[in-house]
Amino acid sequence: MLGFHPPLEPDEIPYSWLVTYCQLSGLPSARGLLEQLHIAHYQLASQFPGYIPFISGQSHVSAHEVIHEHTILPVFQPFLHPKTYSSAFANLATGRASNLHSRMSLVANRINSGTVLRACPECVESDAKTVGRAWWHVQHQLPGCLVCLKHSEPLLEVAVQRRALILPSEINLQHNDVLMNVDVQLTRLANDVWRSRTSLIAYQHITTRYRHRLVETGFASNIGAIRQDKLRHALRAYWAKSASPAVQQLLVDSSYPETLFRAKRAKFHPLKHLLLIGMLWGSWTDFCEYKPCECVTSDRAGAKVLNEGETDADILYLLQQGKSLRAVSEQCKRSVIYVKKFALQNNIPVKTRAKRIFGADIALIVGLLKDGIKTQQIATEVDYSVGAVEQVLSQHPGLVEKRHQMRFNAQCHKHQNCIIQALAEHPEYHRSDFQRECRASYSWLFKHDKDWLYSVMPEAIPRSKRRGGY
Ligand SMILES: [Zn+2]
Numbered sequence: 001m002l003g004f005h006p007p008l009e010p011d012e013i014p015y016s017w018l019v020t021y022c023q024l025s026g027l028p029s030a031r032g033l034l035e036q037l038h039i040a041h042y043q044l045a046s047q048f049p050g051y052i053p054f055i056s057g058q059s060h061v062s063a064h065e066v067i068h069e070h071t072i073l074p075v076f077q078p079f080l081h082p083k084t085y086s087s088a089f090a091n092l093a094t095g096r097a098s099n100l101h102s103r104m105s106l107v108a109n110r111i112n113s114g115t116v117l118r119a120c121p122e123c124v125e126s127d128a129k130t131v132g133r134a135w136w137h138v139q140h141q142l143p144g145c146l147v148c149l150k151h152s153e154p155l156l157e158v159a160v161q162r163r164a165l166i167l168p169s170e171i172n173l174q175h176n177d178v179l180m181n182v183d184v185q186l187t188r189l190a191n192d193v194w195r196s197r198t199s200l201i202a203y204q205h206i207t208t209r210y211r212h213r214l215v216e217t218g219f220a221s222n223i224g225a226i227r228q229d230k231l232r233h234a235l236r237a238y239w240a241k242s243a244s245p246a247v248q249q250l251l252v253d254s255s256y257p258e259t260l261f262r263a264k265r266a267k268f269h270p271l272k273h274l275l276l277i278g279m280l281w282g283s284w285t286d287f288c289e290y291k292p293c294e295c296v297t298s299d300r301a302g303a304k305v306l307n308e309g310e311t312d313a314d315i316l317y318l319l320q321q322g323k324s325l326r327a328v329s330e331q332c333k334r335s336v337i338y339v340k341k342f343a344l345q346n347n348i349p350v351k352t353r354a355k356r357i358f359g360a361d362i363a364l365i366v367g368l369l370k371d372g373i374k375t376q377q378i379a380t381e382v383d384y385s386v387g388a389v390e391q392v393l394s395q396h397p398g399l400v401e402k403r404h405q406m407r408f409n410a411q412c413h414k415h416q417n418c419i420i421q422a423l424a425e426h427p428e429y430h431r432s433d434f435q436r437e438c439r440a441s442y443s444w445l446f447k448h449d450k451d452w453l454y455s456v457m458p459e460a461i462p463r464s465k466r467r468g469g470y
Pocket residue numbers: 120121122123124148149150151152153
């Protein structure tokens with residue numbers, strides 16, 4: 001299109017190059033130019049933009065190199081299954097980036113992405129002096145980054161509108177932010193992950209490392225049960241001074257970091273991993289070079305037996321460790337009655353919780369039930385058996401209905417929030433985009449709260465115009 005265009009600077013993000021390209025075109029309307037190039041409909045400042053093939057073609061840098069050197073995608077690599085990562089990579093390289101945010105769980109994980117850009121005032125000045133123009137650096141855009149590592153300067157943050165074309169030289173460079181040590185640490189961590197490129201650790205070993213380290217540091221018992229509350233509080237305290245809104249938003253989420261250990265092959269935003277790694281190891285190098293203490297691995301060897309199917313031996317082992325019948329039953333997938341019988345046969349004293357509940361405690365339990373707390377959690381807190389708590393519940397039919405309603409409302413909020421967030425991030429979406437990108441929430445709401453769903457959805461496209469009509 002243009003006879004002359006600037007080279008892609010080392011660590012310049014694609015958006016930055018695109019803005020300069022449009023400015024140099026000399027055309028009165030950048031919008032017209034973008035339309036001509038068929039890229040006007042993209043979220044231009046996205047970290048995963050749809051116009052990589054165009055940039056690659058114009059700047060004679062391979063799409064592979066553009067993604068590797070100029071986007072934040074490599075930060076995701078160690079934390080994603082290799083298949084997920086390579087398919088995200090391929091989509092980005094071929095311009096099919098529209099569903100990348102949801103594929104990478106950025107929507108579900110509620111970490112904002114793409115609409116905020118960061119710049120360092122000193123970089124702006126020195127780039128303008130040495131190269132003649134300022135650009136957006138990829139280091140500054142990494143998740144959780146608040147600091148320019150070259151100048152140790154706090155970064156400035158600007159929200160960028162969907163179609164806006166702006167360069168860091170155009171923003172207000174004044175600030176009086178103070179640097180926090182934890183933010184420097186987090187920035188360095190994200191940068192090291194990004195630079196390490198090829199992953200040093202197999203993806204499936206990451207959670208194993210977490211578990212070993214948690215046992216060593218007292219956040220998990222020897223057979224690997226994680227003390228979630230203790231861990232969550234420690235994480236909150238450790239990162240409390242971070243000035244990053246994304247970090248603070250994560251810390252108030254009560255399911256974090258618990259969910260990180262649950263689902264196999266789940267996709268979590270790298271920031272979720274970085275906060276844990278930062279607290280437990282300090283740096284990416286220490287995490288990569290970590291060798292667990294033998295006391296931990298030998299205990300894990302004991303735990304490993306648990307996974308190899310010798311159920312009765314596992315039951316015996318866990319009972320001898322003093323685990324409750326219910327916990328053993330859950331872990332070994334056998335009924336409580338089976339486990340109890342087995343314990344009696346092997347002369348293991350069984351510690352059961354009280355089954356009969358006394359007056360004052362009933363009121364307490366009813367109160368907790370009213371708050372929607374799970375029966376198992378109540379049982380632990382008040383030290384009665386789960387069956388006893390369930391019996392209290394069954395004596396209050398109104399409560400069952402109320403708890404059902406609370407769970408329903410919580411579901412409803414969760415799904416509505418997902419849609420609301422997608423609406424805010426993608427004002428251009430049609431109904432079919434929501435159906436595709438927020439599939440679970442869309443179908444849940446369609447089934448249970450259609451009125452609300454239709455009240456927020458964009459107008460349906462008339463049937464006659466559905467195919468290529470606009
Ligand atoms: Zn700088």
